[in-house]
Amino acid sequence: MLDGIFVGLGTAVMPFNIMMVVVGCFAGTFIGMLPGLGPISAVALMIPITYGLDPSSGIILMAGVYYGAVFGGSTSSILINAPGCSSTVVTSFDGYPIAQKGQAGKALALAAYCSFVGGTVGAIILLFAAPALASVALSFQSGDYFALMVLGLTAVAAFSGKGQVIKAMMMTVFGLMIATVGADVMTGVPRFTFGNIDLIDGVSFLLLAMATFALTEVIMSVMKGQHLEKDPEINMAALGSMKLTKEEVKEVAPTVARSSVFGFIIGVLPGAGATIASFLAYGMERNFASAKEKLKFGKGALRGLAAPETANNAASTGSFVPLLTLGIPGSGTTAIMLGALIAAGVQPGPRLFVDNPDVFWSVIISMYFGNLVLLILNLPLIPYISRLLAIPRQILIPLILFFSITGVYLVSFNTFDIQMMVFITVIALFLKMLDFPMAPMLLGYILGDIMEQNLSRSLVLSDGSLAFLWERPLTLTIMVIAILVLVMPLISKVFGKKKVA
Amino acid sequence: MLSKFIARNKVTLLAAALASTLSMGSANAAVDDIHFLIPGGAGGGWDGTARGVGEALTKSGLIDTASFENLSGGGGGKAIANLIEKADQSHGTLMVNSTPIVISSLSKVFPQSFRDLTPIAAVIGDYGAFVVPTSSKYQTFNQVVSDFNANPRSVSIAGGSARGSMDHLVAAMAFKAAGGDARRLKYVAYDAGGTAMAGILSGEAQLLSTGFSEAVVLANAGEVRILAITGDERSSTAPDVPTLKELGYDASFVNWRGFFGAPGLSDEAANEYADLLSKMYDTTEWQVVRDRNGWSEIYKPRADFVAFLENQEAVIGDLMRELGFLK
Numbered sequence: 051m052l053d054g055i056f057v058g059l060g061t062a063v064m065p066f067n068i069m070m071v072v073v074g075c076f077a078g079t080f081i082g083m084l085p086g087l088g089p090i091s092a093v094a095l096m097i098p099i100t101y102g103l104d105p106s107s108g109i110i111l112m113a114g115v116y117y118g119a120v121f122g123g124s125t126s127s128i129l130i131n132a133p134g135c136s137s138t139v140v141t142s143f144d145g146y147p148i149a150q151k152g153q154a155g156k157a158l159a160l161a162a163y164c165s166f167v168g169g170t171v172g173a174i175i176l177l178f179a180a181p182a183l184a185s186v187a188l189s190f191q192s193g194d195y196f197a198l199m200v201l202g203l204t205a206v207a208a209f210s211g212k213g214q215v216i217k218a219m220m221m222t223v224f225g226l227m228i229a230t231v232g233a234d235v236m237t238g239v240p241r242f243t244f245g246n247i248d249l250i251d252g253v254s255f256l257l258l259a260m261a262t263f264a265l266t267e268v269i270m271s272v273m274k275g276q277h278l279e280k281d282p283e284i285n286m287a288a289l290g291s292m293k294l295t296k297e298e299v300k301e302v303a304p305t306v307a308r309s310s311v312f313g314f315i316i317g318v319l320p321g322a323g324a325t326i327a328s329f330l331a332y333g334m335e336r337n338f339a340s341a342k343e344k345l346k347f348g349k350g351a352l353r354g355l356a357a358p359e360t361a362n363n364a365a366s367t368g369s370f371v372p373l374l375t376l377g378i379p380g381s382g383t384t385a386i387m388l389g390a391l392i393a394a395g396v397q398p399g400p401r402l403f404v405d406n407p408d409v410f411w412s413v414i415i416s417m418y419f420g421n422l423v424l425l426i427l428n429l430p431l432i433p434y435i436s437r438l439l440a441i442p443r444q445i446l447i448p449l450i451l452f453f454s455i456t457g458v459y460l461v462s463f464n465t466f467d468i469q470m471m472v473f474i475t476v477i478a479l480f481l482k483m484l485d486f487p488m489a490p491m492l493l494g495y496i497l498g499d500i501m502e503q504n505l506s507r508s509l510v511l512s513d514g515s516l517a518f519l520w521e522r523p524l525t526l527t528i529m530v531i532a533i534l535v536l537v538m539p540l541i542s543k544v545f546g547k548k549k550v551a
Numbered sequence: 552m553l554s555k556f557i558a559r560n561k562v563t564l565l566a567a568a569l570a571s572t573l574s575m576g577s578a579n580a581a582v583d584d585i586h587f588l589i590p591g592g593a594g595g596g597w598d599g600t601a602r603g604v605g606e607a608l609t610k611s612g613l614i615d616t617a618s619f620e621n622l623s624g625g626g627g628g629k630a631i632a633n634l635i636e637k638a639d640q641s642h643g644t645l646m647v648n649s650t651p652i653v654i655s656s657l658s659k660v661f662p663q664s665f666r667d668l669t670p671i672a673a674v675i676g677d678y679g680a681f682v683v684p685t686s687s688k689y690q691t692f693n694q695v696v697s698d699f700n701a702n703p704r705s706v707s708i709a710g711g712s713a714r715g716s717m718d719h720l721v722a723a724m725a726f727k728a729a730g731g732d733a734r735r736l737k738y739v740a741y742d743a744g745g746t747a748m749a750g751i752l753s754g755e756a757q758l759l760s761t762g763f764s765e766a767v768v769l770a771n772a773g774e775v776r777i778l779a780i781t782g783d784e785r786s787s788t789a790p791d792v793p794t795l796k797e798l799g800y801d802a803s804f805v806n807w808r809g810f811f812g813a814p815g816l817s818d819e820a821a822n823e824y825a826d827l828l829s830k831m832y833d834t835t836e837w838q839v840v841r842d843r844n845g846w847s848e849i850y851k852p853r854a855d856f857v858a859f860l861e862n863q864e865a866v867i868g869d870l871m872r873e874l875g876f877l878k
Contacts, residue, residue, distance in 0.1 A: 191755040233626065236740045238658070238713030247625035247632070247661060320749040376752070377772050379745045388745075389599070392768060392845070399772020462592065464624045503742060510739050511707055511755055 055177075058411020061106050062419060070103075070111040071416050075423045078118020085126050085260065085457035088135025089119040089366075089383045097390055105394035106409050110416045112387050113370075114423075117169055120324065120366050121424050124161045124359055129154060129438055130446075132264035132454045136496075137324035137362040139259045140332045143489055144347065144354030146267075151350055152289055154436035159292035159429065160352060161359045164306055166425045168360035171310035172317070172367030173417040180414075183368075184375040187318045192507040193518040195321050197528035199501035202326065204535040205333020206490050218490040221481075225494025228253055229502065236506045248466035253474075255325070255496060257458050257467055261474040262488040264454040268447050269479060276443065289436050292429070302356040305335055313361030317368025321500065323381040324365040329493055331361030337535065348489065367417060374398055374410060582823055583615045588646040590630035592623045600808045601647040603840040604674065604831070611834035613827055627652065628661030634813050635667055641813040642820060645671060649808040650717055653864050657871060658715060664864075669816040670856045672825045673809035675841075676849035679721035679781035680766040680792075682759040684752050685774060692779040692798055695758055696729040703735035709756035711744035715876040718747075720867060721781060721804050722760040723874055725795055728802035734874055751775070762806060763789075764845045781805070788845070807849060809856060825852040 061067060074096070081092040092115045100108030123134030128145035141161065148157040175183075206222045231242045232252025243249035309331045316327035335357035336347050347354045372378040377398040379385035391398055402410050441449070458467050478488060508518045520526045585608065587601040598621065605617030622630045627648065634646050646668070656664035683689045699706045710718025719740070723733040739756050741747035744765050751759045752774065759766075759775075767788055769775045777792045781804040785794060795802050810828070812821055829850060831837045841848065851859050871877045 188749060188752045189754075190749075191753045192750070233660075233713065235713055235742050238715050238740075240660070247628045250625045250628070250660065251623065321746055372749070376749075376774065377769055378749050378752075385743070385745060397768065397771055399769065399774060401773060462623050463621050464629060466624065466629075507739055507741070507750075510737065513704060 054407035054411045055415070057408050058413075058415050061408045061412035062110070062415040067107050067110050067412065067416065068419065070107050071114045071419050072423050072427075074111040074114020075118040075121075075420055075427060078115035078120075079122035079125075079424065079428065080118075081115075082119030082122025082134045083125045085130070085132035085134055085264065085453045087119075087457060087460060088123055088137075088256070089116050090135075090386065091461070092116070092119040093383050093386050097386065100390050100394065105391065105396045105406070106412045108394055109387065109391060109396070109409065109413050112390060113413055113416060114420050116383060116387070117165075117363060117366055117417075117420055118424060120362060121162070121165050121428070124165070125158060125435060126453075128157045128161060128355075129436070130264060130450045130453075131267050132450060132457070133256070133259050134457075136255045136259065137328055137366070138358075139255075139263075139325070139492060140328040140358035140489075141355065141362075142263055143332065143358075144349070144351050145359075146263075147348070147350035148352070148355060149436075149439060153291075154289050154439050155292045155432055156294060157355060158432045158436055160294065160302070160355055162425055162428050162432070163294075164302075164309075164356045164359040165363040166421050167306050168310045168313060168363035169367055169421040169424075170418060171307075172314045172364040173414060173421065175311070175314050176367055176371060176417070177414050180371050180375050183315075183318050183371050187320060187372055188376070189524070190319055190321070191522065191525075192504040192511065193522060193525045194528065195319075196501055196504040196508055197519070197525045197532065198319075198322070199497045199504065201528055201532040201535070202330050202333065202497045203493070203501070204532050205330065205337070206493060214485070214487060217486050221486055221488070221490040222494035225491035225496075226498035228258065228491070229495045229498035235503050236510070248464065248470075252499075253470065253495075254458075254461065254467065255492075256461065257471050258474060258495060259492055260454045260458055261471045262478040262491065264450055265471065265475040266478040266482055266488070268450050269475065270482060271443075272447060273479075289439060292432055298352055302352050305338075305353045305356045306360045308338070309335065309357045309360035310364045313364030314368040316361070317365025318371045320372045320378050321504070322365075323369060324362040325496060326500070327365035327368075328358035328362040329496060331357040333493075348487075363421075370413070370417075374402055374413070582827055584643055585614055585617050585824075586641075586644045587617060587619045588630055588634060588641075588644050589619060589621045590623065590627035590646065590648065592621055596808070597627075597647045597649065599844060600649075600675065601645075603844060603846075604647075604810075604828070607831050607834060607837035607840045608827070610836040611831065613830055613834070626655050626660050628655070628663070631661060631663050631668070634811075635663065638813040638815050642816055644813060645810040645824065646812075647808065647810055650806045650863070653860060653867060654716055654720070654871075657864065657868050658876060665811065665857075665860050668814055669812035669821050670853065670860065671810045671812055671821055672828050672853065673807040673849055673851040673856050673859065674828055675809075675846040676805040676807045677847065678763040678786065679718075679725075679804050679806065680761055680763040681722070681725065681778045681780075682748075682751065682761060682766045682770070682775045683757065683778060684754075685776055687757065687776065689757070689778065690776075692725075692793070692795070695778065696726065696731065696800075699726055699731050699736075700729070703732060704737050706758060707737045707739050707756040708758045708760055709739050709741060709747045709750040710760045711741050711747040713740050714738055715871065715874070717806065718760040720870055720874075722758075724802045724804060724866075724870055725779075725781070725800060727870070727873075728795065728800040733870070748775070767845070786847070805849065807851070807859070809851070822853065828852070 078092050081087050093112055096112050096115050123138035124141045127133040127138045127142035128149050131142050131146040133139045133142055145157050206218055233240050233250050240250050312331055313327040316322045335353055336344055369381055369384050373384045379388045396406055396409050458471055512518045587605055589598050589601045591597045608614045609617050634641055689695050708722050712718050719738045723736055727733040741750055744761050747759055750756045763780050766777050770777050779795050780792050782794055783803050
């Protein structure tokens with residue numbers, strides 16, 4: 051193994067490959083920053099280029115583009131509340147409020163540090179434990195995924211403000227309902243499509259996120275007349291400042307550590323991925339927070355930004371485990387990379403690091419470089435990028451509308467998606483005026499789809515018996531944790547009251 | 552600021568590219584330009600086929616330019632409706648499609664069928680394959696069949712698409728030919744081939760029904776064993792794998808990928824496209840593309856293609872009726 055690492059190190063430090071990492075990270079960050087264009091589009095754009103390269107360089111370039119895009123996606127989430135890809139949707143929950151407080155530079159810098167740590171920790175775990183983790187990931191069956199999604203749904207409280215638990219639950223159910231639109235994965239039967247052919251593929255997550263966050267947000271601000279207000283004096287120095295105080299670093303450090311490991315594990319599972327990891331990490335972080343800190347989530351909590359940003363990068367790295375060691379793509383992006391690898395004559399699978407040690411290890415080692423390059427590339431740019439917010443509102447608002455709508459259109463090239471987006475925005479505006487939170491709906495949507503698929507699969511496999519919920523120790527353990535998370539606050543409340551009495 | 556500026560430029564470029572492809576659709580005397588309509592998103596099987604064929608045609612100099620348009624939606628129905636609606640301006644357009652167009656029109660996912668378009672040619676094909684993990688107790692397909700015939704519910708069959716779609720129908724076809732009751736098949740649907748593969752490796756399902764090219768990748772990696780393929784003859788990529796027919800089960804299936812022109816396209820123009828595609832096979836540029844993707848060639852032009860489609864529709868239609876997916 052040590053030999054392999056040295057071979058890989060040798061390949062990764064070749065000037066050309068280092069250049070590939072730099073170019074890939076830069077291009078990826080850039081494409082990722084555009085709302086709507088995420089890692090899938092970025093990696094797909096690179097395919098024709100990789101044909102001319104040798105396999106290691108090609109995959110290094112694509113890997114660079116991949117985490118560059120995941121990283122870049124957070125920039126538009128933080129600055130204009132319009133996520134560049136689905137894995138950075140959660141980043142906007144607390145990242146955008148921080149930027150609105152005039153601390154955009156701080157938010158972007160924190161995101162950069164968190165991405166760096168998440169990606170690096172991920173790469174280290176990958177280096178030492180990839181084959182072992184692959185077999186753990188493979189032991190996950192449909193019932194276990196179902197239990198995991200139930201656990202994820204218990205995080206709904208994390209996405210609701212004070213005294214809004216009922217509203218948050220209603221919105222979660224709303225999200226679960228939207229997830230059922232379209233052809234059912236199990237039976238192929240179209241549901242709630244009203245005979246409309248455009249609804250067969252369901253509602254895209256990115257579209258939903260853009261409509262309920264970016265569009266709703268700017269239209270609200272227009273309705274409140276904020277676009278007419280004179281722009282508040284913006285303190286350019288503060289806006290661009292990336293300084294984190296010692297207390298703040300102390301506050302987020304444990305969060306980053308937890309989320310790196312957690313995100314990586316979720317990323318390794320072929321049926322989950324970076325988006326699920328970011329949602330779950332956010333929910334978990336809020337559960338760890340004290341009652342007082344819990345209130346800050348959603349209003350600009352540093353921990354609320356750090357958790358998903360760390361987790362999505364760690365999970366992106368984690369998703370290379372099933373890809374490289376088993377040849378199983380865990381996400382759309384890694385599926386494209388699998389195609390590129392095979393086209394280059396590289397056979398991913400358990401024998402990859404025996405047959406092609408240079409490819410295997412150079413990819414992993416270039417991940418360290420990639421994360422380092424991302425940090426070095428992006429930190430100096432942050433003061434400039436964050437000044438974007440200093441653009442007068444009359445210009446910024448139409449720009450956000452323009453980029454959000456074109457971003458959604460460029461994914462599917464289907465004009466129906468734009469109509470759908472407007473329709474959802476109108477509904478979201480009403481809900482927002484009535485003070486319903488949007489985030490729980492996204493949580494319900496993203497988990498609902500996977501939860502339903504795995505539930506119906508489990509039921510088919512067990513011939514309709516619910517016994518799968520407790521027959522396997524893994525499923526049972528996750529279910530018990532889910533129930534504990536739900537019940538613990540109630541118990542502590544009851545006991546707390548008794549003490550007072 | 553910088554990013555905004557370049558970002559805007561990028562979108563303008565895209566818009567310009569789109570505009571130029573749209574205007575290209577009308578010109579068509581001798582075939583110099585082809586506009587490929589892809590009914591799904593970037594990175595999928597249809598996308599790869601259209602872009603691969605376009606690359607071979609342009610690089611070999613058979614045509615000057617190829618442009619591509621992705622139009623996803625409605626399981627491919629959106630693109631078909633679009634091609635029919637704009638038929639008059641789309642004589643320079645070829646739409647890529649595959650076996651699901653037959654299945655989807657049978658199950659009325661969309662109202663049109665291949666008859667509403669001008670079939671040009673089937674170009675490449677992929678056989679179905681039945682796969683078990685290396686650790687499985689099954690060494691031959693016959694063993695799976697005898698377990699299935701003893702108790703159909705004892706064998707769970709995973710596939711990367713919904714009930715009633717390709718992976719399910721191919722499995723049903725095989726077990727029916729083996730004398731089993733296809734209606735009692737325990738088919739477990741996954742959202743993609745990759746997750747279905749994870750399904751058999753996790754042990755929750757025993758057999759995977761998938762495409763041969765996808766299966767061969769993991770078989771080479773040593774994780775799975777291919778028990779049988781649905782071709783009429785063995786494949787040169789995996790010469791040890793028997794066909795269903797050899798095992799004594801009279802069933803065969805090929806998932807074709809091919810091209811369609813707009814309705815009302817003249818026979819002359821359609822034949823010209825078909826000729827063009829047949830010339831492509833001999834070019835070295837095509838061989839590069841083909842080997843890179845692991846495709847097998849099946850050239851069925853015009854009338855052959857229509858006859859093939861009609862036969863496939865009849866066979867699949869009977870099967871779907873028997874399984875209760877059609878009335």
